[in-house]
Amino acid sequence: MIIRRNLIRGIGASLIGLSAHNILKPALAAKSFKIEEENICNNEDFVIHNEPVNDVTEIQMAAVDDVVHMLNVGPNGSRFRYDPMLSVIDVGGKVLWKATTKGHNVEFMVAPDDIKYKSKMHKSAGYTFTTPGIYTYKCTPHVSAGMVGVVVVGNDLSNMEAAMDNSQYYGQAKELIQDILKGLSA
């Protein structure tokens, strides 16, 4: 370490900054955004993979039943939000989560028939909902900050009890989801 420090001293201030940036940034990114790729459910009907952010065309957005923006700053100034947080669609409807900003994904928490879905980080993704019921979902790295949302399919609220509480509802997630669900049943 002493040898390295002396070496860095000799390089100059601007190069130190560059060097530290290049060394630290990939390591931090990998640690923050590690998700289990094997859990990704490929809904081949409407998953957009391996595209840059803002890859989704106006035509693709117009073809779905709801577009949810994945945001670093939500409409009310909160960090890490989906907008809107509630989607109400018919059976067979499609939701597109748009990677409006990087660093987000979609992972189901509660779903009818215990359906699993997990999209890739930083990418827009879509899902076709063929099973009625309540779906709650999170952004894998930002659930505790309240980056959560709800999809109601076919006006079916029969799994309300399961949707109200779940072991994955960390931090702000629980209160935000429960507020949305209480609005539905009121």
Ligand SMILES: [Cu+2]
């Ligand atoms: Cu996020």
